[in-house]
Amino acid sequence: RGVMDKQSKARLHPCVAHRGFSGQAPENTMAAFKLALDYPHVKWMELDVHLSKDDVPVVIHDGKLERTTNGKGRVIDYTAEQLGNLDAGSWLNASYSAEGVPALEQVLDLAAGKCRLNIELKGDDADYDRLALRTVEVIRSRGAEAEHIVTSFQPAILRAVRKYSPTLAIGLIIDDNPADLIERLLALDCTYLSIGFRHMNEKLLEQAAQASVVVNAWTVNSPSDLRRLANRPEAFQLCTNYPDRWLAAVEGK
Ligand code: G3P
Numbered sequence: 516r517g518v519m520d521k522q523s524k525a526r527l528h529p530c531v532a533h534r535g536f537s538g539q540a541p542e543n544t545m546a547a548f549k550l551a552l553d554y555p556h557v558k559w560m561e562l563d564v565h566l567s568k569d570d571v572p573v574v575i576h577d578g579k580l581e582r583t584t585n586g587k588g589r590v591i592d593y594t595a596e597q598l599g600n601l602d603a604g605s606w607l608n609a610s611y612s613a614e615g616v617p618a619l620e621q622v623l624d625l626a627a628g629k630c631r632l633n634i635e636l637k638g639d640d641a642d643y644d645r646l647a648l649r650t651v652e653v654i655r656s657r658g659a660e661a662e663h664i665v666t667s668f669q670p671a672i673l674r675a676v677r678k679y680s681p682t683l684a685i686g687l688i689i690d691d692n693p694a695d696l697i698e699r700l701l702a703l704d705c706t707y708l709s710i711g712f713r714h715m716n717e718k719l720l721e722q723a724a725q726a727s728v729v730v731n732a733w734t735v736n737s738p739s740d741l742r743r744l745a746n747r748p749e750a751f752q753l754c755t756n757y758p759d760r761w762l763a764a765v766e767g768k
Pocket residue numbers: 533561563576635666688709733734
């Protein structure tokens with residue numbers, strides 16, 4: 516375990532911008548995704564997807580609108596156009612009032628050729644099968660099945676994604692580290708694991724490497740946690756709201 520230089524840290528621990536650069540701009544908006552892409556080292560972004568009333572995958576974390584928009588009620592009760600016209604930015608700062616709830620296809624187009632996406636399917640209130648099918652269709656319409664990864668806390672959603680796409684990479688999200696985790700991943704055909712970073716340990720990283728499973732540690736925001744994890748010798752992704760703090764950590768600042 517020799518001393519790692521900046522390049523090897525960046526290579527071993529790629530930065531995943533969580534909900535875009537959500538430490539600075541309103542989460543899951545085009546502004547947050549564009550800001551993340553201003554950092555050339557951001558080669559991955561994470562985002563959350565729900566289904567709209569008219570079956571369009573849209574990008575928002577909660578199943579309800581109140582926390583991050585000026586709308587009321589459930590995402591599933593509004594069309595994608597209505598959601599796009601909401602104000603999804605003022606809750607953080609009035610200067611972002613023009614940001615709406617984006618459709619997944621807008622983020623796919625923004626990221627095309629620049630950045631890979633970790634697309635988390637949330638599925639509160641939605642028909643899992645429909646959510647999986649529509650997401651696969653939108654990714655396929657962009658010819659991007661080989662680029663991106665679909666993740667979920669719900670194994671049933673991942674099974675549905677696999678039913679509609681034999682090739683899309685899929686990953687389980689978990690905030691735990693059960694003894695049979697790798698077996699569960701393999702049974703679901705997952706090649707990716709998003710794990711709450713406090714549950715990640717040397718044994719799991721070793722088992723994941725043996726099983727060719729890529730590990731994403733979420734969500735690492737404090738400079739001290741970022742520095743500590745960026746100094747680990749094993750390979751895993753670091754998911755953070757702060758791509759600027761990630762950069763400082765891998766540069767040893
Ligand atoms: O990708 C994992 C992480 O984003 C899950 O938690 O609540 O931020 O969607 P949450």
